[in-house]
Amino acid sequence: MARSPTTADAFNAVAEPRRRQILDLLARGERSVNDVATALGLAQPQVSKHLRVLREVGLVSVRGSGQLRLYRLNAERLKPIHDWVKSFEQFWNESLDRLDDYLKELQKQETKHGREE
Amino acid sequence: MAVKSEPVAASDREIVISRVLDAPRELAFAAWTDPQHVTHWWGPRGFTTTTSEMDVRPGGVWRFVMHGPDGVDYQNKIVYLEVVRPERLVYRHSGEGETADVKFQSTVTFDEQGGKTRLTLRLLFETAEERDAVVEKRGAIEGGKQTLERFAEHLADTAAREIVSSRVFDAPRELVFQAFRDPDRLARWWGPKGFTNTIHEFDPRPGGAWRLTMHGPDGNDHLNESVFVEVAEPERVVFEHREPVHRFRMTLVFAGQNGRTDLTWRMLFDSAEECARVREVVAETNEQNFDRLAGELATRDPAGEAFVISRTFDAPRELVFRAWTEIGHLTRWFGPVGFTTAARENDLRPGGVFHYQMRAANGQEMWGKWVYREIAPPERLVFVQSFSDESGGTARAPFSDTFPLEWLSTVTFAEHDGRTTLTMRAVPLSATETERKTFVGMHGSMQKGWGGTLEKLAGHLAKGRAE
Numbered sequence: 001m002a003r004s005p006t007t008a009d010a011f012n013a014v015a016e017p018r019r020r021q022i023l024d025l026l027a028r029g030e031r032s033v034n035d036v037a038t039a040l041g042l043a044q045p046q047v048s049k050h051l052r053v054l055r056e057v058g059l060v061s062v063r064g065s066g067q068l069r070l071y072r073l074n075a076e077r078l079k080p081i082h083d084w085v086k087s088f089e090q091f092w093n094e095s096l097d098r099l100d101d102y103l104k105e106l107q108k109q110e111t112k113h114g115r116e117e
Numbered sequence: 118m119a120v121k122s123e124p125v126a127a128s129d130r131e132i133v134i135s136r137v138l139d140a141p142r143e144l145a146f147a148a149w150t151d152p153q154h155v156t157h158w159w160g161p162r163g164f165t166t167t168t169s170e171m172d173v174r175p176g177g178v179w180r181f182v183m184h185g186p187d188g189v190d191y192q193n194k195i196v197y198l199e200v201v202r203p204e205r206l207v208y209r210h211s212g213e214g215e216t217a218d219v220k221f222q223s224t225v226t227f228d229e230q231g232g233k234t235r236l237t238l239r240l241l242f243e244t245a246e247e248r249d250a251v252v253e254k255r256g257a258i259e260g261g262k263q264t265l266e267r268f269a270e271h272l273a274d275t276a277a278r279e280i281v282s283s284r285v286f287d288a289p290r291e292l293v294f295q296a297f298r299d300p301d302r303l304a305r306w307w308g309p310k311g312f313t314n315t316i317h318e319f320d321p322r323p324g325g326a327w328r329l330t331m332h333g334p335d336g337n338d339h340l341n342e343s344v345f346v347e348v349a350e351p352e353r354v355v356f357e358h359r360e361p362v363h364r365f366r367m368t369l370v371f372a373g374q375n376g377r378t379d380l381t382w383r384m385l386f387d388s389a390e391e392c393a394r395v396r397e398v399v400a401e402t403n404e405q406n407f408d409r410l411a412g413e414l415a416t417r418d419p420a421g422e423a424f425v426i427s428r429t430f431d432a433p434r435e436l437v438f439r440a441w442t443e444i445g446h447l448t449r450w451f452g453p454v455g456f457t458t459a460a461r462e463n464d465l466r467p468g469g470v471f472h473y474q475m476r477a478a479n480g481q482e483m484w485g486k487w488v489y490r491e492i493a494p495p496e497r498l499v500f501v502q503s504f505s506d507e508s509g510g511t512a513r514a515p516f517s518d519t520f521p522l523e524w525l526s527t528v529t530f531a532e533h534d535g536r537t538t539l540t541m542r543a544v545p546l547s548a549t550e551t552e553r554k555t556f557v558g559m560h561g562s563m564q565k566g567w568g569g570t571l572e573k574l575a576g577h578l579a580k581g582r583a584e
Contacts, residue, residue, distance in 0.1 A: 011521060011545040015424065025291055028350070039289050039373075080519035084545075085424060087520070091453055092541055096428045098450040103432040103440060 010057040011081055018042070019050045026060060026073040033069070129245040132252065134261040135237040140272040142227040142234040143381065144281055146203035147370075148272055149225065158271040159183070161260040174200050179208075195223075202372060202379075203227055210240075221251070236265065277389035280396055282403035283381040288414045290373030293380060294351035296413055297369065304329070306409040309402040321348045327356060343367075358384075363391065380407075424524075424543040434532035437539060438495035441528065448473070456483075465492055471500075472509050483515060490525070498528040501546065521545030 014020055018040075025031065025039055033051065037044045051071055054060035059077050064070050126133045138145055148154040152168040159166040163186030171179040179195040191212065199207035206225040221242045228235040238261060242248040251257040286293050296302050300319040307314050311334030318328040327343040339361055346366070347355040354369040365384045372379040382403060386392040430437055440446040444463045452458040452475045460473040471487040484505040491499035503523040506512045514520035524545045531538045 015544055021292075024295070025289070028291055028295070039291055041289065041377075080517075083517060084520050087514075087517075088424060088543060089426060092426045094453040095451050096426070096539070098452070098454070099437075099440060100428070100430055102446070102450040103430055103436065106436065106440070106446075107432060 010059055010077060011084070013053050013057045013059060014081060016050070016053075018046070019054055022047065022050055022054065023059065023073055023078075026071060027075065030070040030072040032067070033071070036071070126239075130242045130248050132240040132242075132248060132257055132261065133237065134258065134265060135235065136265045136269060137230065138234045138236055138269050138272050140234060140276040141232055141281070142229050143203045143283065144276055144279065144383075145227050145234045145236060145268075145272060146206075147381075147383070148268070148275060149206065149227075150200075150202075154271065154275070155181075158267040159264065160267075161256075161263040162267065173197060198222070220247075236268075238265065274389075275385065278386045278392045280384045280386075280392060280399050280403070281381065282400060282407070283379065284404075284407040284411075286378045286380060286411060286414055288378060290371040290378040291351045293373075293378040293410075293414065294371050296410060297354065298350065302413060306406070306413040307331075308406060308409070310334075310405040310409070321345055321354070323347060363395065380410075425540065427538060427540045429536055429538045431536055433535055434495050434530050434537045437537045438530055441498060441530075442492075442494070447471070465489065467491060470509065472505060474507075484512065486511075487526075496530050498526075500526055502526050502543070 014023065021040055022036055025036060031039070033044055033047050036042070036051075037047045040047070051060060051062075055062065057077075059074055060071050061074055062069050062071050148158070150171075150173045152171045155168060155171075156166050159181075160183050165184045166181050167184070168179065168181045171177075171181075173179070175197055177197045177200075179197070181193050181195075183191040183193060185191060193210070193212055195208045195210050197206070197208045199205060204227050207222065209220070209222050211220045221240045224237075224239040224241070226237045226239075228237070240248075240257070240261070242251065296306065298321060300316045303319070304314040304316050307329070308331050313332045314329050315332070316327075316329040318326050320326050323345060325345045325348075327341075327345060329341050331339045331341060333339065341358070342360040343356045343358045345354070345356045347353060351373070352371050354367075356367055358365050358367055363386065365386045368381075368383045368385070370381045370383075372381070384399065386395075440450065442463060442465055444460060447463060448458045448460055451473070456475040456477050458473050458475050460471060463469075463471045465471075467489055469489050471489075473485055475483045475485065484507060485502065486505040486509060487500040487502050489498070489500045491497065501523050502525075504512045504514050511522060513522065524543045527542045529540045531540070
């Protein structure tokens, strides 16, 4: 039996920049594969491949058949990613702010000791 | 106005009329294809025009009524065959009802001539007889010349009152449009260099209000009030800017092709005098504004990565690397504001662990750990990060059970001119079945998640320089 997609699979799916671009576009509304390809200047088979991955992790669903298949974003699936990214960014921004201050302090002390010698 | 070197008809089926216009061709093309412009000049003198629909692209239709000075209405239909902005239009023109016998193909070309435009109108009929009939019965040549005169007058009037700026952006127009449409993003780039924005109200619908305060670099605040006239995603926004000082109608046109966007801004003032007063300054601030939009689009560059933070420090690489790896340094900066970090050791080898506790002033505790995969001094660290517990096990984030259990962090240190650029990339690791969840949440916009740290960097560096 195929493994069900996990949260981490969705995270990994969106680590790919083209897929993020596709999701940005679908956030505006449903599109067919051809519409996505035209709007983003990509080849249709490439778009199809990305959409398949996005479907597998539940970020995108499709309705209709044949030429009229329309893909749409399952926005609620993005919330965990959004939450984690926000948290990740805040944690590291603050840590790196502190590192910046700390490095300045370190270098000031080293200069002082240099002068004292 | 004398017309030099007028083009000649290629055949007896053709009427050719030409004129040099004292306006750039972008404006001329826009005035030929925008219903708000067209109503001011289309047709011979004495005629007025009402448009019921206008869709300027191959296959699109422009349906309009010309009201004659004799009180008679003439139905018209134009079907566009070719649209090449800003140089060429080809369309098939047919009358309806009364004027159904009038059929011809028009080719309109706009040739750039040093800031002016040579406009040439070629009307091609099916037979010489039809051409002659139209010239005699309907005064087509005279009518065409009058139309072009009215067009020239309209352009002169508009050009004197309008400031036009444009730029090509390397992003599809849906995304460029979104950079305007999303007030959180708009606030980040709207305005000249050095300004920041607080948006109080943003209702992008006809009649909707847009109110924002622009904070100038000199410390002065400017309250701006506008009303939207038209919002057609992803191609066009029109709003009336009311305050402060100037009143103008601003039109933003997003023309897209193959993943790039040709963005044109037009600001139409009430009078030529007012426009002349601000023209030079506004042309420059528009360019600065385009620079800022380009910067905003770049931070969302899909070629960038999802979970990346980058920061440059005014310190040599060896020192930064030591700050990351020596336990005496590491605990002094690592962790969010308001927390103290404690750790017994940093076991710096593949498989080794940095196990730490973070404690807030209120006593709240969190544990975490790094399990190293790769260490390459002074340029690279790779480790698996996760929350932890007192005994050093892997634990869930205390405040969310949808967070990934573990993520792989790659930290690189690159030195240039004594400054070190640190880049941190994180990718959640494929996890076990325990990750599976159903997620219930708000309908959220994708764009809030990506990047966004680079502007903080710029602000941080500026802060650093000021010290």
